[in-house]
Amino acid sequence: MSGTFVGMPAFPEAAHDALADPTLRGNLRHATRTIRAKRARAVAELPDWARLRAAGRRIKDHTLRHLDRYLEQLEEAVTAAGGTVHWAADADEANRIVTGLVRATGESEVVKVKSMATQEIGLNEALEAAGIRAYETDLAELIVQLGGDRPSHILVPAIHRNRGEIREIFAREMGDWGRPAPAGLTDTPADLAEAARLHLREKFLRAKVGISGANFMVAETGTLVVVESEGNGRMCLTLPETLISVVGIEKIVPTWRDLEVFLQTLPRSSTAERMNPYTSTWTGTTDEDGPAAFHLVLLDNGRTDTLADEIGRQALRCIRCSACLNVCPVYERAGGHAYGSVYPGPIGAILSPQLRGTGSEIDASLPYASSLCGACYEVCPVAIDIPEVLVHLRERVVQGGPAVREGNRVVLKPAKRHAAERAAMRAARWALTHPAALRGGQRLASRTRRLHPRTLPGPGRAWSATRDLPPVPAEPFRDWWQRTNGGRDDGK
């Protein structure tokens, strides 16, 4: 499993494969609809939801606006509390730092709590190359790791697997990784969870090094926060002698008090619970309680490039609740793998092409992996205007223009004419043959009107010269498509 998914086909092809898989589609539909309904109830319990959402947005915006100052404050606070702070400009550097820290302990295995940042940088592969075995301990991540595939959802990474498949994977693979699955393992969830408990407990109790991410870092106190359900997080954070946390630089909040906003909005938006079963906070090290050594690796890896983009930087407000995945009609059908990134769904469609640039075919196609229906924006607890960023990134793919890559200002060339056209048209054709994916798409019209070129600039011009771009919002795209028989009758 690589953070960059080299060789992934562009979104439309990958989505096409997903659509042909009835198990995947059934699981996804069930999952997204169930979580969606529960979430709506959990949110409705808080009459001040809109105000919490506004506060969350403002906290994050303010933090991003002064990110340098808060990073320095955080570093100072973590250091004062007995931790060590490392800075990593990119994935390679982060992997080098972590590998070095593990080596210095003399250990050759580590336990990990689910961390998207470490998936993003491909840490497990880097450790493996250095002869260090990394055990994923979240139940879903364990299923994914033993099954040799990739996570497909932020919250329920193994949602593409059903119980029969999981039983089969456990029975076949557990023995290779440690304690084998019990004989006569059934496919009831309780039995499967018990097998995971026994298999992993053996690892937790002997582990000397734990690796985590974090949901939040508090600048004023140097406190890190991990929010979870199973207790594998607590195991990784407290039993080992050394704890290494790899965290994106955007995960800062300025003050302890700010957690009162996010510890209300994150669980309800994410698992639709009033509060997740476990939340751990720690500040540096504590004598005789938990790890004796704590290392924090602050990860850039494209985040400062994203920060440089006036419209796109709002993606850095994301608290990874996954609510936008569960409301997205495109995600519901295509599944997480089609996005070719550890960040799937609507947030992935705007985050990945910014973190990685739009150079590859998959990244150039991601801004088109959406019907722009706006449901993701409505549901987002930090009010990220995902459709606005999608349209902005489409422009960038088609038009090129100034951007920042690895800290340097560059002028992007427009995507090769055929590539841009292909990405756009295939995604459009795909979405349009699945009409439900377009339902409610009118939001696009009013909100993003100013961002719609009448004709495509650059190499797209030749294309748009012979085909009228659908006017918005005078006539919604969907209606235009129907009226013109998919554009074929246009102009007649």
Added chain:
Amino acid sequence: MSSRDRVLGRVRRALADVTPDERPYAEAVPRDYLREHGDRTVEQTVDLLAANLADYRALVHRCASAELPGLLARLLAQRGSAEVLVPAGLPAQWLAAADPVRVHDRAADTAHRLDRVGSVVTGCAVAIAETGTIVLDGSPDQGRRRISLVPDHHVCVVRVPEQVVSSVPGALERLDPARPLTWISGPSATSDIELDRVEGVHGPRTLEVVLVTGEPAGGR
């Protein structure tokens, strides 16, 4: 150039177009959200705590302080654990009637040793009614983080109403960020397999919360 300087330099260049917000942070963010949700008496807040704990499948018991030793003895007997982990600062009186062998958590004990203990009894720092959450902060009556994690059965004693707050904002105000905190809402759970909820993967699979009124026998 160090990576620190490189990253901070990139941040500063990325923000070149942004006018800094010179207001003090306290004024920069609207805090017009509610401090608590609903208008409740103290008793109603405690009832809400009990209801929300139960909703997340913790087993809730209520008693007066004089009844606490008897109740704890009964809960431990029902569980059938041969040993019970006892934080160093747990009031001795609480377990005066209990049968299991008391085990203290010593730093030198391995996690494997703790894994053989069936039950643990702790106090708590604060409990949050609206979310059904208990928070441990490592005080002497709660012990190290690992003791409420490794045994499969956790009994947590909450003094009501003193230790109960309504909401998450109320809890954060009372807690000290310098201490390691564990927030617990119901037993360990997973919904990773077809979204079926299963109690307990890694943490304790049974959480019992005792809401005790009045000063506990023997004091603190």
